[in-house]
Amino acid sequence: MTWLRDIETFLIDLDGTLYRGNEVIEDAPAFIEWLQSSGRRYLYVTNNSSRTPEQVADHLRHLGIPAQTEDVFTSSQVAAEYIKTDGRSGKRVFAVGEGGLYTALTEAGCEVVKEGPADYVVQGIDRDFSYEKLKHASLLIQSGALFISTNVDKALPTEHGLLPGSGSLAAAIRTASGTEPLVMGKPAARMIDFAIERLGVSKDRAVVVGDNLETDILAGVNADVRTVLVLTGFSKEEHIESAEGRPTVVLHSLTDLRRHVEGTEQ
Amino acid sequence: MTWLRDIETFLIDLDGTLYRGNEVIEDAPAFIEWLQSSGRRYLYVTNNSSRTPEQVADHLRHLGIPAQTEDVFTSSQVAAEYIKTDGRSGKRVFAVGEGGLYTALTEAGCEVVKEGPADYVVQGIDRDFSYEKLKHASLLIQSGALFISTNVDKALPTEHGLLPGSGSLAAAIRTASGTEPLVMGKPAARMIDFAIERLGVSKDRAVVVGDNLETDILAGVNADVRTVLVLTGFSKEEHIESAEGRPTVVLHSLTDLRRHVEGTEQ
Structure with missing residues (x-):
């Protein structure tokens, strides 16, 4: 998993990854703050089509997670x-x-x-x-x-x-x-491809981070971008075997992900 | 097709078989009158779930086709x-x-x-x-x-x-x-089975008559009742090859059907 040390761009799912409904996932605010302070790029990539990016960013900030309107990319x-x-x-x-x-x-x-x-x-x-x-x-x-x-x-x-x-x-x-x-949305490759294009970054140095094998992970697989499944939401470890798309890496939390990117996982 | 001479009960579809929308199919009234006068049994078997049997019978009579409320069996x-x-x-x-x-x-x-x-x-x-x-x-x-x-x-x-x-x-x-x-409705066997039960007749002496391979004919096949496809409505002869259920007989019209039942088809 040393490739994670070279990742510069994070395409991050919301529900099940940063929060569950109205409840923030404990280490999400610190993870995003660390991405910011370490100069890494990220985009919140959500299938939610009903809210505007502004409303999504409001909700994230309300939960203590840093977010600007332009950090949000919706299926709409x-x-x-x-x-x-x-x-x-x-x-x-x-x-x-x-x-x-x-x-x-x-x-x-x-x-x-x-x-x-x-x-x-x-x-x-x-x-x-x-x-x-x-x-x-x-x-x-x-x-x-x-x-x-x-x-x-x-x-x-x-x-x-x-x-x-x-x-x-x-x-x-x-x-x-x-x-x-x-x-348009996950699991279609289009959403990931458009996100990569919008950020103007390289696919090789990007990763899709999400909790759902059927949407987040499959979208990454379809777009040929590496993926991290976090076990804080919908999909469980036992679902991987029968999934249409398999994650590149499975991690318990965003804190685990940070450690792997920093190379301090031991 | 001499088995048609022994048929006593006709489970008849409506749209495409007796009428098309608000237009009666020319030989439908005479066909039903002949069934009545020759002492044969029949039931109008329709997937239409929005109308009551009374409304369906009204519509048929309006088109000149004999119909009582109890002659109608809907998917509802x-x-x-x-x-x-x-x-x-x-x-x-x-x-x-x-x-x-x-x-x-x-x-x-x-x-x-x-x-x-x-x-x-x-x-x-x-x-x-x-x-x-x-x-x-x-x-x-x-x-x-x-x-x-x-x-x-x-x-x-x-x-x-x-x-x-x-x-x-x-x-x-x-x-x-x-x-x-x-x-409940066609192509499920249930509708045909319930119709047979309601009339208290034998499956061997019954036939499903309809214009649609995917509903009428497949329902007959599923219920193990013989079928007549009439070419006055939805399905065309060239659709039979690829159909999930094949009709026992294909006829051009209800008049053709009457001739086969009477044994006067030559």
């Missing part, structure tokens, strides 16, 4: 970035989502439309989802709009139980329209 | 029948659906609840579907309620295009809850 931003650089001349978007998605699309210069016609249908978590939205999205996709999903997380762990995630809405639109979505 | 009725005879003592049902589903459940003695707890979640087409309903359904299923879907038709052909069908809502609930639904 990846979608907006994708559309911005995509070949289609039209930028009319029918959006099924919440504030974070609307803000990201608008800031990227997209025209968010309430009816058709549309060049894109972009879907994220939407707690105001309805049959009408499903119908519009499906008809627009059947008419040629490109179907983009910010992320296909099946469920959201909350204090009320596992609530339907963006992936369950994507499943409805996919079934109705007969079309697979282009996925 | 199959769901209600299933719950009635199922082993669970509780009959509390959280329903995601429209009038036809509520009526069928209430008539079968189920207690339709607006919140939990529930013993069953029954889902059909629901043009008032929402994230709230998806959330309730998913949480109740995670708490042990049995997940039943009236039908998993992906889309509904209408004059406005292919609109989202019951199957697209089932996909959302399945993804959110991580649970496969128990499907």
